[in-house]
Amino acid sequence: MTNILTRSIDAPVPSKINTQVPGYYRIAVGDFEITALYDGYVDFDRNLFMHAPDSEIQALLQKMYINAPAIQGSGNIYVVNTGSNLILVDTGAADTFGESLGWVERNLIASGYQPSQIDTVLMTHLHADHVAGLIAADGSRAFPNADIYVAKREADFWLSDDPQLRAPDAVAQVTQIARRSVAPYIEAGRFKTFEAGDMLAPGVRSMPLPGHTPGHTGFVFTSEGERFFTWGDAIHNQALQFARPEIAIEFDVDTTASVATRRAILAEAASTGEIVSAAHLPFPGMGRVRIEGDGYAWVPLEFGPVHRAEHVHIYTSSRK
Template sequence: MGNSALRSALASATLALGSFTFGAQAAAPLSKIATPGYARIMVGDVEVTPLSDGTADLPMVDLLKNDKAKTKAALDKAHLTTPTTTSTNAFLVNTGSKLILVDTGSGALFGPTLGKLADNLKASGYQPEQVDDILITHFHPDHVGGLMVNGKIAFPNATVHADKRDADYWLSQENMAHAPKDFTGFFQGAMTSLTPYVKAGKFKPFEHNGEVVPGISSLSSYGHTAGHTSYVVESKGKKLVILGDLIHVGAVQFDAPSVTIGFDSDPKQAYAARTAAFSMIAKEDDLVAAAHLQFPGLGYIRANGKSWTWTPANYTVRP
C-alpha cells in the first residue's frame, strides 16, 4: 500500500471511530467529600494523631521579614502560590493512661477554611469529652480558638496547661490597651478562649521547663510570643518534639533560618529559639511535629551548614 493509500485508510478509520459511541460519556460529578484530616504514628508506645484544623491562604511574601523577590522565588521553586496555602495542625497524644491534645486550632476565630479540628478529632476515633489535658504552645488565636464552641467549653473534662509568661501577657487588659491595634483581636481571642477555663479552675500555668503531664515535658522556646513553648513526647527511648510556631514556611525558613515573620513578638529571640531547638533536634535525630508545615507536619531536621534540611516522615497506614 502506497503512502497516499495509507493516509486515506487511516483517515477513513478515524472518521469511523469518531462516529462510533463507546457507551456513556457524561463526566462524573465533583465529589464534595472533604480531604481526610488526621494521620497516625507511634512514638515508642505512645500513639500520636496529627489533626488538621484546615488551611488558610496567607500573604507570606509580605509577612516574612525577607527580600520579597527572594521569598517569591523560594515559593515558586517549591510550587507554592502567593498567597500561600498554610496548614494549621494540632497533635493528639494517647499515652495509654492519658489523652492529651497539643493546641486546639482556630475554632470560630478565623474563616471557613479553618476550625476543622473538632470534626477531625471525632473522625479519628475520639471524642472531646475524652481529652484529659490540653497543652498550649502559645495564645495566638489559631492555637487556642478551639477551646470554645458556641460559647461553651469544648473539652469539659480537660485541664489546660501553658507557660505563665504567655498567660500573663495575653490575658491582660492593660497589655491589650498598649499593644498595636492589629493585635487587639489576638488578645480578645485569647481572653474569650481561656477565661472560661480559668474561672472553672481548669487552667494550670507552669513557670519552668519540666514534665507537664506524664511522658510530655515543656521546652521553652520564647520569641514568637513571650511564653512560646514546644513540647517533647518521650516513650521507649523515642522522642517527638512538637515545635509550635518555631517555623511557618519551610520552603523559605529551612534554607534561610534567620527569616522571621510579622507575628513574632521578638524576632531576634524567635530566630535564636529556632536555632537552639533545631540544633538539639538534629543532634538527637528526633522526630518533629510542626503546626504550620504541610499537614501532617511530621518529619526530620538535618543540619546543612548554616541551613537545615527537612525530610517528611514516611507515611504508614499502621500505627
C-alpha cells in the same frame, strides 16, 4: 486527533466528589500514639516574611514550586495518647478565620475520639488560631473534661491586667479572643499554668521556645527512648525558614528571639534525627530535619502504618 477512550458502562460519569479525606494521621512514638488533626489552612502573604530580600524569598518559594503571592499554611493540631492521658496540643481556630479553618472537632471525631475524652489541653501559645477552639459556638467549653495548661509567662502576657506584663494595645483583638477562649475554663477551675521546662506528666515536658510570643512553648513527648517534639509556631514555612532560619514572620513578637529559637531547635533536630512537628507546615506537619548547605531541609514523614508489621516481605535484588 481520534479519541481512543470509550466508556463501557452504560451510565453517565458520576459527579465529582469535591471533598478530601478526613484530616487525621497517626504515628507511634514508643508506647505513645500521636494523632495529627487537620484544622484547615490559612494563606500567608509573602510580604509577611522578613529579614531577607524579596528576590531571595521568591527564589526559595519557586524552588519548592510555590509561585502564588499567597503561601498556604496548614493548621496542625496534635492528640497524644500516653495510655494514662489523652492530651490535645492546641485547639485550632474555630470560627475566627472563616471557613478555611476550624475543622478540629470533626477530624477529632473522625479519628476515633470524642471531645469529652480529652483530659488535658497543652497550649503552645494563645494566638487565636491555636486557642479559639477551646470554646464551642455557644461559648461553652468544647472540651468539658479537660484541664488547660499554659506557660505562666504566656498567660501573664495575654491575660494579665498588670501594664508591666500584658500585651500592647496594638494586639487588643488577639488579647480579646484569648481571654474569651480561656474564660469558661478559669471559671470552672480548670485553667492551670506551668513554668518553662516543667515536667507535666511522665514522658511529657514543656520546652520554652520564646520569640513568636513571650511564653511560646513546645512540648517533648518521650516514650521507650523515642521522642516527639512539637514546635508550635517556632517555624511557619518549609520553603523559607529551613534554608534560611533568619527569616522571621511579622507575627513574631520578638524576631531576634524567634530566630535564635529556630536556629537552636533546627540544629538539635538535625543532630538527633528525632521526629518533630510544627503547626503550619504541610499536614500532618511531622518530619525530620537534615543539614543542607548553610541551612537545613525538611524531610516529611512518609505515609505508612502506625506500627510496622513484624513480618514484612522484602524484595531483594538478583544481581550478584
